[in-house]
Amino acid sequence: MLILGIDTSCDDTSASVVEDGTVIISNIISSQTEIHKKYGGIVPELASRRHIEMIWPVVDEALKTAGAAFTDLSCLAVCNGPGLIGSLLVGCSFAKALCYSKEIPLVAVNHLEGHIFSSFLDNPGPAFPFLALIVSGGHTSLYRVDAFGQYKELGRTRDDAAGEAYDKVSKLLGLGYPGGPVIDRLAGEGNPGEIVFPRAYLPESLDFSFSGLKTAVLNFVKSNPLRPNREKGGKGGVEDIAAAFQASVVDVLVRKTEWTIKKEGIRRVVLSGGVAANSALRKRMKEMGDKREVEIYMPSLSLCTDNAAMIAAAGYHHFKSGHRAGNGLNPVAYLPLS
Ligand code: KG4
Ligand code: ZN
Numbered sequence: 001m002l003i004l005g006i007d008t009s010c011d012d013t014s015a016s017v018v019e020d021g022t023v024i025i026s027n028i029i030s031s032q033t034e035i036h037k038k039y040g041g042i043v044p045e046l047a048s049r050r051h052i053e054m055i056w057p058v059v060d061e062a063l064k065t066a067g068a069a070f071t072d073l074s075c076l077a078v079c080n081g082p083g084l085i086g087s088l089l090v091g092c093s094f095a096k097a098l099c100y101s102k103e104i105p106l107v108a109v110n111h112l113e114g115h116i117f118s119s120f121l122d123n124p125g126p127a128f129p130f131l132a133l134i135v136s137g138g139h140t141s142l143y144r145v146d147a148f149g150q151y152k153e154l155g156r157t158r159d160d161a162a163g164e165a166y167d168k169v170s171k172l173l174g175l176g177y178p179g180g181p182v183i184d185r186l187a188g189e190g191n192p193g194e195i196v197f198p199r200a201y202l203p204e205s206l207d208f209s210f211s212g213l214k215t216a217v218l219n220f221v222k223s224n225p226l227r228p229n230r231e232k233g234g235k236g237g238v239e240d241i242a243a244a245f246q247a248s249v250v251d252v253l254v255r256k257t258e259w260t261i262k263k264e265g266i267r268r269v270v271l272s273g274g275v276a277a278n279s280a281l282r283k284r285m286k287e288m289g290d291k292r293e294v295e296i297y298m299p300s301l302s303l304c305t306d307n308a309a310m311i312a313a314a315g316y317h318h319f320k321s322g323h324r325a326g327n328g329l330n331p332v333a334y335l336p337l338s
Pocket of ligand 2: 115
């Protein structure tokens with residue numbers, strides 16, 4: 001069964017053809033990073049305009065790469081939220097028009113559900129029930145997943161998402177946008193023990209908080225002029241700041257996942273979302289999994305960040321469950337999963 005997935009929730013235009021919810025036949029992503037990086041973050045109006053330009057070429061390329069015609073598709077799966085409303089509107093309007101004119105069934109997929117089901121692509125996914133930690137630019141949430149469609153939110157960020165903290169700290173360190181990959185690389189050259197930033201464990205709950213950490217980095221930078229390590233006698237420079245910031249984020253994410261495993265008694269964990277591409281987080285999660293005999297499922301790096309293959313993967317289950325979206329489908333900026 002071939003499904004065409006479409007994701008335009010944020011700043012990437014993506015279309016993908018996936019077979020039976022697991023095998024990627026094509027996955028095309030048109031990135032807008034070059035457009036937004038001069039502003040230090042995503043400009044929503046520019047994002048939606050670029051989606052309008054790219055949606056048709058990206059869908060066309062996804063079908064051509066897969067060698068698929070519209071008549072080969074069992075259905076089309078489109079992300080209808082959460083995300084930037086102008087960006088979502090482009091994907092949803094395009095999908096509705098295409099499905100109407102080509103008489104293809106349409107299903108709607110929650111972006112967070114897509115991130116969870118990215119762990120089923122090109123690898124056998126976990127058995128139910130499992131835990132899912134979604135760490136992205138817009139979300140940091142822990143879910144218990146009992147079956148397809150049965151999601152219970154156990155914790156969420158009370159302020160910044162982990163990826164948002166990466167992007168904001170990168171901006172104040174003068175490292176540009178997006179912050180995650182550049183801080184990840186720079187942290188590898190620094191000493192995480194040289195500076196100590198706070199860890200908001202919030203021991204009474206499974207929620208997260210990253211805004212205090214961001215402020216701590218800001219205060220440190222205000223009283224310590226930014227220089228590379230080599231210009232600061234080998235320590236206390238930007239590499240050490242990046243390493244110390246990353247150590248704080250990773251400590252909190254891994255520790256709280258460990259608490260959740262204990263609390264829920266579930267020994268399978270999916271790690272997904274853009275921050276799941278982080279090298280230190282992947283390493284520490286794997287070490288924790290080995291030590292506690294917990295299975296950790298991490299999508300390949302290119303499937304952690306936004307892509308339409310994950311939308312098609314989740315769309316497969318919607319289609320099989322008989323769900324259908326009509327011409328009245330509307331995007332929703334705040335769309336909870338539970
Ligand atoms: O899932 P995603 O592509 O978009 C959202 O749904 O938000 O995640 C994007 C986020 C950005 O904040 C980016 O800085 C972060 O993922 N990111 C990373 C890494 N690669 C991307 N954060 C830490 N380390 C990385 N290697
Ligand atoms: Zn995402």
